[in-house]
Amino acid sequence: MPNRVRKFWKSLGPGLITGASDDEPSGIATYTIAGAKYGLSVLWMALFTLPLMIVIQEMCARIGRISGKGLAGNMKTHYPRWLLLFIAFLIVGANTINIGADMAGMAESVALVMPFPEKLSAIIMTLIILVVIIVFPYKKLSAIFKWLSVSLFSYIFATFTITQDWGTIFNYLIIPRIVLNRDFLFVTVAFFGTTVSPYLFFWQTNQEAEERIIEECKPGKICRLKPISGEELASIKLDTRVGMTFSNLITFFIIILSFSTLYQAGIHNIESLEDAARALKPLAGEYSYALFTMGLLSSGFLAIPILAGSAAYVIAEIMGWPKGLDKTFTKAKEFYGIIIASTIVGLMMPLLDFHPVKALFYTAILFGLIAPIIISIIIHMANNKKIMGEHVNTPTLNILGHITLVIMSITAILTLFIF
Secondary structure, three states: OOHHHHHHHHHOOHHHHHHHHOOOHHHHHHHHHHHHHHHHHHOHHHHHHHHHHHHHHHHHHHHHHHHOOOHHHHHHHHOOHHHHHHHHHHHHHHHHHHHHHHHHHHHHHHHHHOOOOHHHHHHHHHHHHHHHHHHOOHHHHHHHHHHHHHHHHHHHHHHOOOOOOHHHHHHHHHOOOOOOOHHHHHHHHHHHHHHOOHHHHHHHHHHHHHHOOEOOOOOOOOOOEOOOOHHHHHHHHHHHHHHHHHHHHHHHHHHHHHHHHHHOOOOOOOOOHHHHHHHHHHHHOHHHHHHHHHHHHHHHHHHHHHHHHHHHHHHHHHHOOOOOOOOOHHHOHHHHHHHHHHHHHHHHHHHOOOOHHHHHHHHHHHHHHHHHHHHHHHHHHHOOHHHHHHHOOOHHHHHHHHHHHHHHHHHHHHHHHHO
16 A cells, blocks of 8 residues: 555544445435435435535534534533433434344345344344444554445445446436425435434544543643644544545445346335345346445444444433543443443344334434434534634534535425425
8 A cells, every 4th residue: 555545544534434334224225225216316415415414524523623522522511401311312212223223234134145044143243243342442443444434335346347327327416306206205305314314423523532632641730632733623624525425425326236226127116125135136246246235234334333332422421421432341331331232222123023124214214303403503513612612613614504404404394294
């Protein structure tokens, strides 16, 4: 690996990991359903949601790095307790459901390549994930997450195993197509909900807070956070933009892959991710089938720790418990206890035979309802001088942030009308 590439790779961190974790089984299910049902007509959403993701995640990253706290920690200090508890209830509940739905999707993918019962696969994967989170230190976990992110390139490789009409594809990417019916609105809400996901807000804020170096305490002295430099903020911005762009690039290729196989073969209704993967084998060949399955499995191993971790950060900050993946289990037992509990509760979904694709899809809808509430808090927080000091939002960030809030609010209102 050339020095310049190595240096760039090393500079990437929470932004890349957060972006990649957005393409977890819930997202893959939503994008596959969308591509199979409406083909390239949904492709514009991958481009349209990119600036929305970037602006909110950049605010979250700056809040975490500048304040040294996560969103819940800042809410506890500067906002009403009832609001904090309400948000905590929403995010922890939604994350736990998403963990279970992702676990079910992963168990299906294992069944495609190994003769294992799905329930047994779910249990084994849960144990592997929990052991990795508890045993490995933060820097090791961060490296694992980054390499799992790279595995999502499998969807790009799978797409190039099929001949594509790139002129038509880019035409659909740039010019929005809207189908005026209830099902299309339903897919649109799920698409926006899984792409601009609230758990990403909490995760990246806390990871940036952990990345911030704390000066070594001396006897009788107060520990102070190291001052933030302009170079550090620029690095955060680059990391976030690369991560979100990578996320939506993968989304772009998942939609193309599902269009060029499932949609064109007339397979418009997907009952399971297993069905989607199996359909690829005769339509696109062994390689596409294997790459799709590999990407689905690795995305779950990346996303489940992040879903459980973001829920744990919220509760630990509310309770004032020691927290962080940089701490050992013995020094943050309650924090790791929440990760274990939420993962095990999520495991109940595949064990109780919940329909994974429906659960994954409805989780995306739930995130779409929650997102506007949390985005409004993030915008207010990023303009709060008590939190941000001199680094409050620029006018451009505020304009883009409010546009994002309006768009996500419209999708949430649409959800209420659809139901």
